[in-house]
Amino acid sequence: MIKSRLLTPGPTPIPERVQQAMARPIVYHRGAEIAALVKEVSEGLRRVFPTEGDMLPFAASGTGVMEAAVVNLMRRGDRALVVRAGKFGERWGDVCAAFGVEVAGLDLAWGASVAPGQVAERLKADPSIRAVFATQSETSTGGLHDIEGIGRAMRGSEALLVVDAVSSLGAHPLPAEAWGVDCAITASQKGLMTPPGVGFVTLGRRGWEAVERSDLPKHYWGFRMTKAALEKGGSTPATPATTLLMGLREALAMIHEEGVENVWGRHARHASAFRAGVEAVGLRVFPERPSNALTAALLPDGLDARDLAGRMKSRHGIVVGEGLDRLAGRLIRLSNLGYMDDLDVVGTVCALEMTLREMGWTSRPGAGAEAAERVLTG
Amino acid sequence: MIKSRLLTPGPTPIPERVQQAMARPIVYHRGAEIAALVKEVSEGLRRVFPTEGDMLPFAASGTGVMEAAVVNLMRRGDRALVVRAGKFGERWGDVCAAFGVEVAGLDLAWGASVAPGQVAERLKADPSIRAVFATQSETSTGGLHDIEGIGRAMRGSEALLVVDAVSSLGAHPLPAEAWGVDCAITASQKGLMTPPGVGFVTLGRRGWEAVERSDLPKHYWGFRMTKAALEKGGSTPATPATTLLMGLREALAMIHEEGVENVWGRHARHASAFRAGVEAVGLRVFPERPSNALTAALLPDGLDARDLAGRMKSRHGIVVGEGLDRLAGRLIRLSNLGYMDDLDVVGTVCALEMTLREMGWTSRPGAGAEAAERVLTG
Missing domain, CATH: 3.40.640.10 (Type I PLP-dependent aspartate aminotransferase-like (Major domain))
Structure with a gap:
């Protein structure tokens, strides 16, 4: 299942x-x-x-x-x-x-x-x-x-x-x-x-x-x-x-x-955790000034975002946004918008690092989770 | 209830x-x-x-x-x-x-x-x-x-x-x-x-x-x-x-x-039953060429459609359409559109005649139901 x-x-x-x-x-x-x-x-x-x-x-x-x-x-x-x-x-x-x-x-x-x-x-x-x-x-x-x-x-x-x-x-x-x-x-x-x-x-x-x-x-x-x-x-x-x-x-x-201020705070915390996790697995956060609604990660040469997205879905049931138009194939977009909690964020980072390893991208298992957890418990 | x-x-x-x-x-x-x-x-x-x-x-x-x-x-x-x-x-x-x-x-x-x-x-x-x-x-x-x-x-x-x-x-x-x-x-x-x-x-x-x-x-x-x-x-x-x-x-x-033809047939049957019921309780079907989607009934002088609609709702839970714009207060509109069966139609006619009696409009109890049932079983 x-x-x-x-x-x-x-x-x-x-x-x-x-x-x-x-x-x-x-x-x-x-x-x-x-x-x-x-x-x-x-x-x-x-x-x-x-x-x-x-x-x-x-x-x-x-x-x-x-x-x-x-x-x-x-x-x-x-x-x-x-x-x-x-x-x-x-x-x-x-x-x-x-x-x-x-x-x-x-x-x-x-x-x-x-x-x-x-x-x-x-x-x-x-x-x-x-x-x-x-x-x-x-x-x-x-x-x-x-x-x-x-x-x-x-x-x-x-x-x-x-x-x-x-x-x-x-x-x-x-x-x-x-x-x-x-x-x-x-x-x-x-x-x-x-x-x-x-x-x-x-x-x-x-x-x-x-x-x-x-x-x-x-x-x-x-x-x-x-x-x-x-x-x-x-x-x-x-x-x-x-x-x-x-x-x-x-x-x-x-x-x-929950309180509107707390909702804004939750989005900020989760976005920070996503950014930390994404960078710890060796990807680059794409925008120069990132929104707290989503984290767009740029893939290194040799890794195809469509391939990554397909594997995330078939292996972990996770549907991520892909790059649109001129960014197709180069970007994945992870959302922390709306009905999301800490485990949704950490779990997604874990799935991301496991999938990248399957694709031959070497990063230490748990590095992304560690970085995300530090933000969430910090 | x-x-x-x-x-x-x-x-x-x-x-x-x-x-x-x-x-x-x-x-x-x-x-x-x-x-x-x-x-x-x-x-x-x-x-x-x-x-x-x-x-x-x-x-x-x-x-x-x-x-x-x-x-x-x-x-x-x-x-x-x-x-x-x-x-x-x-x-x-x-x-x-x-x-x-x-x-x-x-x-x-x-x-x-x-x-x-x-x-x-x-x-x-x-x-x-x-x-x-x-x-x-x-x-x-x-x-x-x-x-x-x-x-x-x-x-x-x-x-x-x-x-x-x-x-x-x-x-x-x-x-x-x-x-x-x-x-x-x-x-x-x-x-x-x-x-x-x-x-x-x-x-x-x-x-x-x-x-x-x-x-x-x-x-x-x-x-x-x-x-x-x-x-x-x-x-x-x-x-x-x-x-x-x-x-x-x-x-x-x-x-x-159900079959599209059968759906059209059901709407035609139910609309006929509504028209027969409405006329049997002494109201007049309003349009000259009625649609099978709904039955609009004109109320006689002295009966207010808003009063009738309010009583239908509070006493029987039935929400009917009322007259719009220039027909406000004079018309009720009963729909047989979509998810409706014979009992919905007959029940509504019974509620209509009971409510009209409460408002002092004399019609024989059951006259509307009889007329509607004749259509539905005819």
């Missing part, structure tokens, strides 16, 4: 409590119960960011709410500065371009993190930029972008700061008001420990002012329509993904029982 | 088998398993319409895939004929208008069904119409539109026929090629017996030709991008709602075990 263990940076394992919450009989989505559910989930989610902003739910995955942010905040022909250092940063640019928003790219090597000063320079050089689209945790490379620093560097600018927090929420704080974030998007299937299919947009005063000016076409994603429906007490204008919201309510209850 | 019974025309009750399928451990959405799942669900769904067309899944509810159809098929400034005889017909017009598509309304009284000749006349009088947007089962009124007749009336026209099959699929056939339907949309939470959050678009050759010409902005809804990703074997471009798709696979297995 080999148990199945999901170590991909989304979707992440679903707690039994969340599964049970989603298996309850379905209810009518226009009743008071669902309106109360949406309200409760929104409130719980605000405390995870934390933010005081409005919270708008959509039946959609992360790319859907990225599109929602673009079509509600921008005008046709507006210029947007897009921070691109991985696949998801690039996606902001793709969505902007699809709606006729001019993309000014702030392009870095994959795995690099933007220096806030670079954002400030670009804004100064080009006052026509209306918004900066950034990614907090770049899932394709494991890199973390300094949203606090970017927000500080943008102080005094009229440009909006819009942040993809799909894979960072729960792993890193994103205090929207304190950091000057005008709009952020997230989704259910990462740190929020719920299956994919629900996305959220949160936005504050400056975000709403942009919504008033926006002239891009929209219906399903309409923020004003959504807010009006929520305020009328009737949940969302289109049918909400009720069972996923019920799961998310339970997942948020778990997060708040 | 009062059991909970969902008689709303969506969401509909979820079979235990489907709930169990969704409660299995979550899997990585980029693996071969999910690509195979999407393929299997698409194939199973094609046989429910039936259609040979492409089947494109989206993490979204029905309104989302309505938007997907509009933004992929139309050009800015195109004229569209929109059949409006209820809330969901009106929604087609709202979505078109939001994207700069000119709406030519074919407006009927709520509850009426369009005569195919009216569509033919309008197309003849206005050759600039590029598409007809219609609703097969109008959930807000219980009315059925004759899609076969509309398709026949449109023969020879270059206008596309686009059909909302959200609440009709499973209750009525929609053989796309035979009836000349170029594009149809549906969603998981009605006849498909799965929680809300997954929508589908199916389209054929003429639909794809329109996609090639379309210039409306889109990213998340992009049909070409979605088809390309499916053909590469990597499921959908954005994260699919994996657990809902797993539930839907099980629900489709149940539909095909």
Whole structure:
């Protein structure tokens, strides 16, 4: 028997409590119960960011709410500065371009993190930029972008700061008001420990002012329509993904029982243990400034990441993320997002070193475990 | 103890088998398993319409895939004929208008069904119409539109026929090629017996030709991008709602075990029993041509539908649909969509007659049950 263990940076394992919450009989989505559910989930989610902003739910995955942010905040022909250092940063640019928003790219090597000063320079050089689209945790490379620093560097600018927090929420704080974030998007299937299919947009005063000016076409994603429906007490204008919201309510209850600060601390500890373990077995942590959501490890020449991933799965039931696009075959990505404990991390490091030995990569058995354990017990 | 019974025309009750399928451990959405799942669900769904067309899944509810159809098929400034005889017909017009598509309304009284000749006349009088947007089962009124007749009336026209099959699929056939339907949309939470959050678009050759010409902005809804990703074997471009798709696979297995023709037959039988029961207790079936998905009953003066619905719920655990918008307070809507058997129908009719008596409406106890039973055993 080999148990199945999901170590991909989304979707992440679903707690039994969340599964049970989603298996309850379905209810009518226009009743008071669902309106109360949406309200409760929104409130719980605000405390995870934390933010005081409005919270708008959509039946959609992360790319859907990225599109929602673009079509509600921008005008046709507006210029947007897009921070691109991985696949998801690039996606902001793709969505902007699809709606006729001019993309000014702030392009870095994959795995690099933007220096806030670079954002400030670009804004100064080009006052026509209306918004900066950034990614907090770049899932394709494991890199973390300094949203606090970017927000500080943008102080005094009229440009909006819009942040993809799909894979960072729960792993890193994103205090929207304190950091000057005008709009952020997230989704259910990462740190929020719920299956994919629900996305959220949160936005504050400056975000709403942009919504008033926006002239891009929209219906399903309409923020004003959504807010009006929520305020009328009737949940969302289109049918909400009720069972996923019920799961998310339970997942948020778990997060708040543990305490949001403790959840951030757990992700930090586990990410440190992963990084130590990965380096002790002789691999290199890839990003220059790693996210606490995942650890991307670069394989040495002669070792193929697809081969490693295949062996981890068949021998230990562990599904890891592989490198995407230009990093295919060179990277493995280990997630500690969401429903993970110390043994999940140590066990994965042990499986990694055993598998590398099978592939002929010589490292002392137990070296990775030792390093990870030192972090976890230190 | 009062059991909970969902008689709303969506969401509909979820079979235990489907709930169990969704409660299995979550899997990585980029693996071969999910690509195979999407393929299997698409194939199973094609046989429910039936259609040979492409089947494109989206993490979204029905309104989302309505938007997907509009933004992929139309050009800015195109004229569209929109059949409006209820809330969901009106929604087609709202979505078109939001994207700069000119709406030519074919407006009927709520509850009426369009005569195919009216569509033919309008197309003849206005050759600039590029598409007809219609609703097969109008959930807000219980009315059925004759899609076969509309398709026949449109023969020879270059206008596309686009059909909302959200609440009709499973209750009525929609053989796309035979009836000349170029594009149809549906969603998981009605006849498909799965929680809300997954929508589908199916389209054929003429639909794809329109996609090639379309210039409306889109990213998340992009049909070409979605088809390309499916053909590469990597499921959908954005994260699919994996657990809902797993539930839907099980629900489709149940539909095909019963046989699609038998499922249509069951909906027809149950709808007939509901209509007979409703009339025997002295209410009036509202739509002129009723759908087999639901039965909308008009209450006589002096009886308030909200009061009736509240009593049905508190006394018998039955949640019925109420009248929407201009029909609020006047209509109740009883669904026989999806996971329903004879006793669900007869029990609901008994509850209806008991509740009406409590409200002072005199009908002979058992009259509704007798009428419904005669249909079911006839």
